[in-house]
Amino acid sequence: MTTTTTDLARNTRRFRQLIGAVAIAVPLAVSTWLLAGLRVSAEVREFRGSYPEDAQPRGVVREVTLTATPAVVPLLDGRPLAVWAYNGQVPGPVLRVRLGETLRVTLVNRLPQPTTIHWHGVRVPNAMDGTPGVTQPPVAPGETFVYEFTPKDAGTFWFHPHLRASEQVARGLFGVLVVEEAEPPPYSRDEVWVLDDWLLDSSGQIFPQFNTRHDLAHDGRWGNVVTVNGTRGTTLAVKAGERIRLRLVNVANGRVFAPDFAGLDARVIAVDGMYAARPLDPAGYELAPGNRLDIDLTIPASLRGKRVPITDHFSRTRSWRPRASRHPRAPTFPNGAVPRRLRSVPSTG
Helix, strand or coil, X not given: CCCCHHHHHHHHHHHXXXXXXXXXXXXXXXXXXXXXXXXXXXXXXHHCCCCCCCCCCCCCEEEEEEEXXXXXXXXXXXXXXXXXXXXXXXXXXXXXXXXXXXXXXXXXXXXXXXXXXXXXXXXXXXXXXXXXXXXXXXXXXXXXXXXXXXXXCCEEEEEXXXXXXXXXXXXXXCEEEEEECCCCCCCCEEEEEEEEXXXXXXXXXXXXXXXXXXXXXXXXXXXXXXXXXXXXXXXXXXXXXXXXXXXXXXCCCCCCECEECCCCEEEXXXXXXXXXXXXXXXXXXXXXXXXXXXXXXXXXXXXXXXXXXXXXXXXXXXXXXXXXXXCCCCCCCCCCCCCCEEEEEEECC
């Protein structure tokens, strides 16, 4: 096919006309969208005041040191597991501050590679966000870095590295930050459940390959052992009449959890650190990686002396074993199918 000079001129004019039309249409579309947003007054009213523009420091500073280091700790079913940990424990320590208090965290890096801390879900100053090469330089082995901020919002948050996170989090570097209200609600107890799964090899240790082709093809790294707060088969003893705030955090790389609270008086009161407009039925809620749910849990007298299982309905029918042909270095799974039960709640009242 041949193209004449006339054809080129005609095509050039059409292209310029098209660009002009797009240049006019885009501002009009943006203006229309903005005007439409102004008309959605119900949604604007609903969220007004939910996100304070500024923090309100009260002059109280909570200081914490988090040391990231290799460690061997009794996890899962109590056997020694080689991990990377904050302060020698997995999950890391639960950090608690009240709204208006300032948190000052000194990170000490004793890992064999650089690291940072990202405060997941917390509205922090940009320099405190923990993104290497963007908001801060990586914290090299042997170095320290100080994070300091006053949270603007009360809620359930968590912290983890933002450098080689798929490896460092999977090795155990994660913890929970709880920002309490200035005057916390009068719950009997405030509990944290960190949901996770671990990919173990045939020796029972963490499978040492990360970001494999298998992981990338399956929405992330799926483990073969499910834990709550780093352990399996544990129970939470409660008393009849207690009202408990249960904070759920999913720190898994790929796994989704759908805990079933059937048989318990449970309501969702917050999602990802933000209060719901009203208490919600937890049935059907799924926690993707990084998600948090706050549950208002009341223990009725009718459960006195009984044990109530809490089942993960998402994993119940989704246990899996990789095929060697697709993943030539896949580990053998010593524990078979993913356990259904996350935790059971016996009443001791």
